[in-house]
Amino acid sequence: MAPIIFITGGARSGKSTRAEARIREFGGPRVYIATSRPEDDEMRARIAAHVAQRGPGWRTVEEPLDLPGALRDTDGDGGPCLVDCLTLWLSNLMWAKRDWAANVAALEVALEARQNPVVLVSNEVGMGIVPENALARAFRDAQGRLNQRIAACADEVELVVSGLPLRVK
Numbered sequence: 001m002a003p004i005i006f007i008t009g010g011a012r013s014g015k016s017t018r019a020e021a022r023i024r025e026f027g028g029p030r031v032y033i034a035t036s037r038p039e040d041d042e043m044r045a046r047i048a049a050h051v052a053q054r055g056p057g058w059r060t061v062e063e064p065l066d067l068p069g070a071l072r073d074t075d076g077d078g079g080p081c082l083v084d085c086l087t088l089w090l091s092n093l094m095w096a097k098r099d100w101a102a103n104v105a106a107l108e109v110a111l112e113a114r115q116n117p118v119v120l121v122s123n124e125v126g127m128g129i130v131p132e133n134a135l136a137r138a139f140r141d142a143q144g145r146l147n148q149r150i151a152a153c154a155d156e157v158e159l160v161v162s163g164l165p166l167r168v169k
């Protein structure tokens with residue numbers, strides 16, 4: 001069974017940098033599954049910075065919705081895979097009015113079947129005040145549940161705080 005590493009933390013906490021460091025431990029060609037949709041110039045600039053930081057040696061797959069399918073398609077000879085991030089994946093599913101819980105179940109199945117290591121990045125979004133609107137509260141709750149389920153099936157879990165990883169599993 002290939003290791004599953006789950007990395008969570010706040011916005012701009014250094015999660016992506018940490019995830020890239022963890023995946024380099026495995027060597028070989030790497031796959032990057034991006035769940036974000038570049039919808040404006042600011043996001044395109046962020047993505048360009050991430051691509052520059054990653055450097056060569058990566059195959060990038062952009063998949064905003066079918067993450068379980070992308071994990072299956074990139075397995076086999078694909079090498080270790082970094083998924084960045086589960087928060088935008090969840091947000092995409094909720095905006096598309098997909099059954100997010102069913103998709104999380106499909107993600108668990110895809111992770112259990114992986115032959116190659118996977119590092120998954122997510123966000124801790126529930127540490128501030130309770131959001132005023134119902135959609136934001138539903139998203140916060142879904143994100144918490146998603147994180148718990150992926151942490152439960154992960155071999156290792158790290159919380160990144162101010163650029164520093166804290167091993168929590």
Ligand SMILES: Nc1nc2c(ncn2[C@@H]2O[C@H](COP(=O)(O)OP(=O)(O)OP(=O)(O)O)[C@@H](O)[C@H]2O)c(=O)[nH]1
Nearest residue numbers: 011012013014015016034035036047050062084085
């Ligand atoms: N579509 C696409 N998205 C990408 C690519 N590279 C990175 N991203 C996205 O960039 C996002 C992460 O960028 P940021 O918002 O700057 O990171 P952050 O989570 O706030 O900060 P850190 O905790 O420091 O990682 C992820 O959601 C990725 O999906 C790419 O090549 N294509």
